[in-house]
Amino acid sequence: MKPRILIVDDEKNIRRTLAMILRGAGYAVREAASGEEALSLLAEAPSEVALLDIRLPGQDGIETLKQIRAQHSECGVIMISGHATVSAAVEATRLGAFDFLEKPLSRDRVLIAVRNVFQMTSLGEQVDRYRRDEAQRRVMVGTGPAIEALRGQVAKVAPTMATVLITGESGSGKELVARLIHEQSRRAGGPFIKVNCAAIPEELIETELFGCVRGAYTGADRSRDGKFLLADGGTLFLDEIGDMSLRVQSKVLRALQEKEIERVGDSHVVRIEVRVIAATNKDLQAEVAAGRFREDLFFRLHVVPLEVPPLAARREDIPRLAHHFLELYALENDLPRKSLAPETLALLETRAWPGNIRELQNLIERLAILGEGPTITADDVQRLDPRPPRARAAPGRGTRESRAATDDPTPSEAALTPEELRAAGGLVQARRDFERRCISACLERTGGNISQAAQWLGIERSNLHKKIQAYGLDPRATRATEAPDD
Ligand SMILES: Nc1ncnc2c1ncn2[C@@H]1O[C@H](COP(=O)(O)OP(=O)(O)OP(=O)(O)O)[C@@H](O)[C@H]1O
Ligand SMILES: [Mg+2]
Known part of the structure; x- marks a missing residue:
């Protein structure tokens, strides 16, 4: 596994430059624009090293350093400072930062500083061990409101x-x-x-x-x-x-x-x-x-x-979870990592998950072994786990036969239970989730054809465009076989 580095800087150009240097040297790089974002990324998955700007909007670099030291002691921190902040950088090393880099950054200096962290902590050897480390299994993946709330309660x-x-x-x-x-x-x-x-x-x-x-x-x-x-x-x-x-x-x-x-x-x-x-x-x-x-x-x-909310109440986390399990499986078995086709993710997002995360995990493992080719397709899913979408939510109506017969383009949906509704973040959030899923399902069924999806949804094409943007959907990602109209 590649050693992992997190770059925390509000300046996009700096992040881009550092990412390029580090990726070029064989590191796996993630980027955060604020201290808060850095901490939530670390909560999701560990990094061996963080490059942390001292000046950040919101929570500053020193405070972020303290929290990383307290919550993610496995992560070595290198501070990045401008001329005016050198004294703060010295203070940071007192607080446990390994080193500090002065702007303007030099490529060699960055690489040496990073390599030093790995040597000083003998993280180099540990990286290898990480592969089978239980800790990998113990990350709580997810960034949706339901899982964030739970993470807060746990802390x-x-x-x-x-x-x-x-x-x-x-x-x-x-x-x-x-x-x-x-x-x-x-x-x-x-x-x-x-x-x-x-x-x-x-x-x-x-x-x-x-x-x-x-x-x-x-x-x-x-x-x-x-x-x-x-x-x-x-x-x-x-x-x-x-x-x-x-x-x-x-x-x-x-x-x-x-x-x-x-x-x-x-x-x-x-x-x-x-x-x-x-x-x-x-x-x-x-x-x-x-x-x-x-x-x-x-x-x-x-x-x-x-x-702990059921998976159905945090569907927004399904793509991340799917990728996480795919990576875990590949690491454990020393296999090349497969990718998930966008249409596969859309299908996984709309399914019923009575067995929750364990069911998703088992399915991904099966797909990783039995899926044909480097990309897991929606067909692979249907073949290995033939089941109608949302089977549990609409008993009787949602069977494959009846869906095929009615060709109903919107996902059938029964009311959520009060527990699911609460876990979903209340009615407003549940309504948004439902709307997003309807749009996503229509785009999927029309192969990304926005005009037809808008017609099915009974809204203006321009309105659909806005909603697609607002929900961060990618109509191209849902294109299956048909050519889109725009
Ligand atoms: N948020 C998450 N991110 C990543 N993996 C997760 C997450 N939640 C659960 N898992 C994984 O899903 C599997 C099932 O989780 P776990 O065993 O904790 O569930 P459980 O509620 O105790 O289940 P049961 O009631 O059947 O005992 C485990 O492999 C666990 O590591
Ligand atoms: Mg259990």
């Missing part, structure tokens, strides 16, 4: 000791959120221990959680530490907590309240310092109402509830 709750309850549909990323909270917490150096409460038989879960002493029950041939103890000083992730029996629930409650545990068959109490994060795809409040979940435990867990 807020992570440094605290608060118990967190993560809810969300299956495959939506609950475990990923739990790991991120741990990694951004002060106990990041401690263990992260996961227990899947649904996968362990009832008679074993107590031992699994609390441990046992030898002879505690038939078959207990040795003493064992439980997961609570293993997580001491770190985080215990209780996955699928909605599936835990009432008896075990009361023991967990006690461990949370008293901060101590007893091994099975032992009356000796052990004090523990564990942060608990729980997750479930069940409606725990309904489980409480049905008498299957202890109310006191529910409130104990519910201190900070985090809801």
Whole structure:
């Protein structure tokens, strides 16, 4: 994998020059025009080095440096300064910047400074290791409002000791959120221990959680530490907590309240310092109402509830996610990276995703292996996963047969559930998303023919042009087979 560099400068010319120099030297380059943008790019995927201008609009370079040092310590920072800001640059090196470059920039000086960062941190070797690094899997991809909100909540709750309850549909990323909270917490150096409460038989879960002493029950041939103890000083992730029996629930409650545990068959109490994060795809409040979940435990867990939105409520992130998984797959398997045809992305964006991100990930992996040719086409998708778009949203109506028969150009769409609506950012945002999808679907079906799409949509051609611009759609990107009219 190419070593990654982030250029942060508000001057486009400087960014362009630096990008050219660095790309020419074999680095993978990303660009940000502000400190805020730099941080959100780093949250999405790491960079080994950042070139950071001291003078930035909004949050300045020094403040951005502090935040990069605090949140992305793996990223070495080189400051860029003008003559007037040299003293600030010296201050920056005191704050942990590796070096500073004075404007006007010289090509050689830039390359030497960057190479030094790699040498000083032996990042050179690490880059190779990154390839299979779990960290790659742990980035939360997405820039839409739903995921940004979640990212903000994670950042807020992570440094605290608060118990967190993560809810969300299956495959939506609950475990990923739990790991991120741990990694951004002060106990990041401690263990992260996961227990899947649904996968362990009832008679074993107590031992699994609390441990046992030898002879505690038939078959207990040795003493064992439980997961609570293993997580001491770190985080215990209780996955699928909605599936835990009432008896075990009361023991967990006690461990949370008293901060101590007893091994099975032992009356000796052990004090523990564990942060608990729980997750479930069940409606725990309904489980409480049905008498299957202890109310006191529910409130104990519910201190900070985090809801992971379903993929259907953040379709704007689908292209990024698809690219991310494609890259991940190529890296893991040392394969050349395939590309996704624009029409493929449009199709992925309009599908129903009952299995959420995991389903998308699995599909991309299948496409990467089985897709023919270097570009994954919409045909590949249909062949490997034949399914009508939005099948779940319009049961009965959206089947392939009925769609083919009616030739309805707009995507059929049932009302969102209140949860989806909330996750989508409310009615205004949902309406915008819907409009964008309708336009995108029509452009796709007409192969980018704007006149015909406008006719189908029942709006003026000029109006459609404006909307295409406003939504950042590329009509050419959706051209399939037919020639467009303009
Ligand atoms: N925003 C994201 N960016 C990149 N990858 C993601 C994102 N969200 C989830 N994933 C990936 O999708 C897969 C499913 O996520 P995860 O296991 O966290 O879901 P879950 O909600 O715990 O699912 P389940 O309910 O089935 O246990 C994982 O491989 C995870 O790394
Ligand atoms: Mg999970």
